Amino acid sequence: MLNLIGLLAQTESESLVPEAPAYREGSYWFPEAASTFAKDVDPLFMLIFWVSLVFFAGIVGFMIYFVIKYRDRPGHKVEKSASHNTALEIAWSVLPGFLLIWFFVDGATGFFNMRVTPGNAEQIQVIARQFNWEFHYPNGDATTELHLVRNRPVEFVMESRDVLHSFFVPAFRQKQDVVPGRYTYTWVKPTKEGVFRLYCTEYCGDSHSLMKTNVTVHNTQEERDQATFYPWEDETPIKNGQRLFNMKCSGCHNNTDVKKTGPGLGGIWGKTETLADGSTVEVNDNYFRESILNPGAKLVAGYANQMPSFQGKLNDDQIFWLRAYIKSLTPDAKIEDELNLPASEAREKVGEADGEKPAAE
Amino acid sequence: MSATPQAQKLFGHAEENNYLKCSSGIKSWLFTLDHKRIGIMYLIGVTVALFLAGIFALILRSELFTGDENFLTEAQYNQMFTLHGAIMVFAFIIPSIPAALGNFVLPMMLGAKDVAFPRLNLASFYLWMFGTAFLLTAMLTNGLDTGWTFYTPYSITTTTAVIYATMGAFILGFSSIFTGLNFLVTVNTMRPKSMGWFKLPLFIWSLYATSIIQILATPVLGITLLLLIAERVMHIGIFDPAYGGDPVLFQHFFWFYSHPAVYIMILPAMGVISELISVYSHKKIFGYSFIAFSSVAIALLGFLVWGHHMFTSGQSQLVTLVFSAITFSVAIPSAVKVFNWLATLYKGSIKLVTPMCYALSFIFLFGIGGLTGLFLGTLSTDIHLHDTYFVVAHFHFVMVGGTLTALLGGLYHWWPKMFGRMYNDFLGRVGCFLVFVGFNLTFFPQFVMGSRGMPRRYARYDPEFEIFHQASTIGAFILGIGILLAFGVLVHAVFFGRKIGGNPFGAASLEWQSSSPPSFHNFDHKIHMNAPYDFGAMVYDEEMDTYIQRDFVTPESPEVPAAEPTKA
Numbered sequence: 001m002l003n004l005i006g007l008l009a010q011t012e013s014e015s016l017v018p019e020a021p022a023y024r025e026g027s028y029w030f031p032e033a034a035s036t037f038a039k040d041v042d043p044l045f046m047l048i049f050w051v052s053l054v055f056f057a058g059i060v061g062f063m064i065y066f067v068i069k070y071r072d073r074p075g076h077k078v079e080k081s082a083s084h085n086t087a088l089e090i091a092w093s094v095l096p097g098f099l100l101i102w103f104f105v106d107g108a109t110g111f112f113n114m115r116v117t118p119g120n121a122e123q124i125q126v127i128a129r130q131f132n133w134e135f136h137y138p139n140g141d142a143t144t145e146l147h148l149v150r151n152r153p154v155e156f157v158m159e160s161r162d163v164l165h166s167f168f169v170p171a172f173r174q175k176q177d178v179v180p181g182r183y184t185y186t187w188v189k190p191t192k193e194g195v196f197r198l199y200c201t202e203y204c205g206d207s208h209s210l211m212k213t214n215v216t217v218h219n220t221q222e223e224r225d226q227a228t229f230y231p232w233e234d235e236t237p238i239k240n241g242q243r244l245f246n247m248k249c250s251g252c253h254n255n256t257d258v259k260k261t262g263p264g265l266g267g268i269w270g271k272t273e274t275l276a277d278g279s280t281v282e283v284n285d286n287y288f289r290e291s292i293l294n295p296g297a298k299l300v301a302g303y304a305n306q307m308p309s310f311q312g313k314l315n316d317d318q319i320f321w322l323r324a325y326i327k328s329l330t331p332d333a334k335i336e337d338e339l340n341l342p343a344s345e346a347r348e349k350v351g352e353a354d355g356e357k358p359a360a361e
Numbered sequence: 362m363s364a365t366p367q368a369q370k371l372f373g374h375a376e377e378n379n380y381l382k383c384s385s386g387i388k389s390w391l392f393t394l395d396h397k398r399i400g401i402m403y404l405i406g407v408t409v410a411l412f413l414a415g416i417f418a419l420i421l422r423s424e425l426f427t428g429d430e431n432f433l434t435e436a437q438y439n440q441m442f443t444l445h446g447a448i449m450v451f452a453f454i455i456p457s458i459p460a461a462l463g464n465f466v467l468p469m470m471l472g473a474k475d476v477a478f479p480r481l482n483l484a485s486f487y488l489w490m491f492g493t494a495f496l497l498t499a500m501l502t503n504g505l506d507t508g509w510t511f512y513t514p515y516s517i518t519t520t521t522a523v524i525y526a527t528m529g530a531f532i533l534g535f536s537s538i539f540t541g542l543n544f545l546v547t548v549n550t551m552r553p554k555s556m557g558w559f560k561l562p563l564f565i566w567s568l569y570a571t572s573i574i575q576i577l578a579t580p581v582l583g584i585t586l587l588l589l590i591a592e593r594v595m596h597i598g599i600f601d602p603a604y605g606g607d608p609v610l611f612q613h614f615f616w617f618y619s620h621p622a623v624y625i626m627i628l629p630a631m632g633v634i635s636e637l638i639s640v641y642s643h644k645k646i647f648g649y650s651f652i653a654f655s656s657v658a659i660a661l662l663g664f665l666v667w668g669h670h671m672f673t674s675g676q677s678q679l680v681t682l683v684f685s686a687i688t689f690s691v692a693i694p695s696a697v698k699v700f701n702w703l704a705t706l707y708k709g710s711i712k713l714v715t716p717m718c719y720a721l722s723f724i725f726l727f728g729i730g731g732l733t734g735l736f737l738g739t740l741s742t743d744i745h746l747h748d749t750y751f752v753v754a755h756f757h758f759v760m761v762g763g764t765l766t767a768l769l770g771g772l773y774h775w776w777p778k779m780f781g782r783m784y785n786d787f788l789g790r791v792g793c794f795l796v797f798v799g800f801n802l803t804f805f806p807q808f809v810m811g812s813r814g815m816p817r818r819y820a821r822y823d824p825e826f827e828i829f830h831q832a833s834t835i836g837a838f839i840l841g842i843g844i845l846l847a848f849g850v851l852v853h854a855v856f857f858g859r860k861i862g863g864n865p866f867g868a869a870s871l872e873w874q875s876s877s878p879p880s881f882h883n884f885d886h887k888i889h890m891n892a893p894y895d896f897g898a899m900v901y902d903e904e905m906d907t908y909i910q911r912d913f914v915t916p917e918s919p920e921v922p923a924a925e926p927t928k929a
């Protein structure tokens with residue numbers, strides 16, 4: 001699992017590779033239910049389903065019965081029957097109407113639950129852009145994956161920096177378009193701990209289908225803070241790097257070699273990268289640092305200049321940890337022993353050892 | 362059996378000067394003003410469009426066989442679904458039944474010689490050709506990746522051929538308006554005096570309702586597309602938030618046309634089904650006036666529900682509520698039609714020939730398509746289902762399961778009239794069966810993955826959806842084979858089919874009073890007026906191998922029970 005809880009529980013020997021959240025079936029028609037809206041949506045869906053099924057079975061049943069009974073065969077003749085029957089016709093026009101009113105009222109009630117935010121909700125700002133999400137928390141933290149606290153209602157204040165997007169979490173049954181030039185709002189109250197998928201469901205261009213990320217619902221505020229907040233001095237640089245990666249980078253990069261908005265970062269260390277201008281560069285400490293602080297300087301061939309600069313947003317320690325983690329994703333890259341020491345000690349030693357300590361800003 | 366000599370002439374085999382043979386050479390087709398030839402040319406055109414867009418669909422489905430990249434990049438995938446959608450909607454479904462079948466059948470059902478404005482009719486066809494060519498070349502040369510919906514602001518910022526493609530759609534819109542206008546005037550002015558509104562075949566009612574929509578709604582699409590071009594070129598600031606515009610306004614404009622357009626697609630299909638069910642049950646359609654009025658009700662209500670495409674767009678909640686309520690009201694006239702068709706089967710004499718198989722298949726598929734609309738009209742469930750594969754499945758059930766099925770059924774029904782030859786009924790039914798099975802296998806799994814959260818327009822997807830996508834892809838190929846077979850059987854019939862008489866199915870509407878294929882002037886003799894669903898007035902004449910009107914049979918004929926009453 002990609003979330004912090006999973007990470008905390010990991011022992012040294014466990015793999016650092018985060019997995020995509022497992023899909024957990026809720027029922028035949030639905031994914032697992034993880035917010036209060038499931039009870040506005042699922043039972044009504046099933047009600048409409050069964051009513052429809054009864055009507056459908058009736059229609060098809062009568063159809064088949066009539067076709068068999070009145071099939072054209074020697075000796076069979078059209079029997080006399082009325083060519084209209086006003087009472088019957090009015091009945092079958094009006095009676096289903098009552099069912100429809102029921103659906104409408106029930107649906108509208110659920111809809112207002114889904115659209116009217118309770119007053120005590122915390123606010124998370126959502127910024128959507130081609131092709132990733134950014135979430136800003138009340139305490140100033142920001143992540144590319146969404147972290148929520150169980151049973152705490154949260155309102156999303158959403159803006160788009162380019163085209164239309166749509167915020168959709170199937171497990172929450174909630175969806176709202178994100179529109180450039182105005183704010184749109186939506187809210188949820190997550191009820192279940194775990195990791196869920198978040199999709200963009202409004203077509204937004206080339207990598208629309210990669211514009212997805214994870215939502216982690218934590219049990220407590222503290223756990224959420226640990227996932228979104230920094231620093232964590234007694235962990236190893238690799239683990240800190242992984243946490244940072246999941247917060248800041250995984251919206252655009254995979255930790256395997258599969259591309260997303262940006263190239264996959266698994267296995268790139270030491271590799272020779274072809275740039276957009278045709279030149280090549282080796283992926284090493286300095287290139288990595290430059291990629292983060294000034295991403296436009298050397299564009300990887302085949303990608304647009306979409307990576308934001310992290311200048312002023314990540315400090316040297318953090319870049320160092322990211323470096324440790326990305327390096328660990330290349331199986332044959334030489335990993336300094338110190339990277340397995342607590343973070344507070346590691347950087348000094350690695351820097352001294354190979355004289356590559358990055359210049360302070 | 363003895364038919365009067367007059368009947369021999371009325372219903373017999375075609376004379377050599379039928380509309381197909383009365384003149385020859387490519388020019389005699391390209392410059393023809395004959396509604397029948399224009400109908401045939403339209404038919405060829407829309408079939409080509411169907412096959413092209415169908416191939417794009419198979420390419421999409423193959424790419425989606427697994428969740429990772431197979432052979433299309435994301436950008437190519439996006440262009441492919443745009444091509445598929447735009448060609449299917451603008452070049453195939455909208456013109457299919459009205460312009461191809463309607464053109465051929467509508468004037469003849471009225472006993473008329475042609476439509477009111479034959480030149481406008483030809484112009485409409487050329488606009489269709491021109492618009493389709495424009496759309497296709499734009500998309501194939503520069504690509505288009507906006508989806509057929511052209512949503513702003515993406516359509517303003519993308520570098521693909523938005524302007525040319527919208528011009529193509531704009532031109533196609535005019536083609537559609539011309540057809541609609543022509544049909545309205547034809548129905549109003551060219552009916553025989555004795556044919557009142559309630560003596561029109563129901564196919565005419567549905568085409569009439571469709572024409573009203575085409576004329577009232579299509580101009581809004583035209584204006585919207587022009588505004589979009591203006592926005593791209595001059596940045597007038599109407600849709601683009603960067604210049605103070607409102608992207609959601611585009612959605613309102615777009616769906617103000619495109620929702621009614623859904624009824625441009627389905628109403629004529631319902632009209633065809635009303636004819637087929639009645640003819641092949643050999644029984645007067647049940648509840649004629651309810652069916653007729655339901656077409657008009659659907660057409661009018663259809664103008665008031667466009668906002669149901671925008672429940673998650675950020676439009677006001679009150680507006681959303683109103684749109685949901687009106688959307689439910691459209692369900693009623695659609696349901697009425699289905700009930701009436703069923704009641705028509707009751708106590709009939711049902712012939713399970715190919716057109717009837719398509720009609721029954723229509724009731725099944727349209728039933729699912731219509732009922733799943735309830736989930737989308739209901740607000741809370743729509744929030745979850747909007748823009749997922751559930752929606753994709755829903756509208757394919759209505760548009761392919763509905764319109765395409767009805768088109769095929771209609772083609773099989775009127776084919777002998779068009780070409781004077783009978784198709785192979787067994788293979789026809791096999792085709793229908795393949796279409797039915799393939800269709801369900803393609804689209805039913807999409808409901809399930811949709812409600813489980815699979816978003817639409819995704820080039821790559823998560824592993825839990827793979828099984829559904831694979832079933833869907835296999836189904837799509839079966840569907841493709843079925844459609845190929847269906848058209849193959851028809852084409853085969855044109856050249857090798859058994860020659861048949863004017864009215865092989867015992868239908869009572871006027872077009873069957875012509876010879877098969879009809880002569881250039883449609884009817885060589887004065888039309889014998891009878892009610893469109895009065896099948897009692899038709900008797901089979903063995904010698905001529907066709908149905909003729911009872912009045913033309915000499916009374917002493919032993920086979921005809923004299924006492925059977927004929928109701929008008």
Ligand SMILES: [Cu+2]
Nearest residue numbers: 200202204208
């Ligand atoms: Cu998107």
Ligand SMILES: [Cu+2]
Nearest residue numbers: 620623667670
């Ligand atoms: Cu609609």
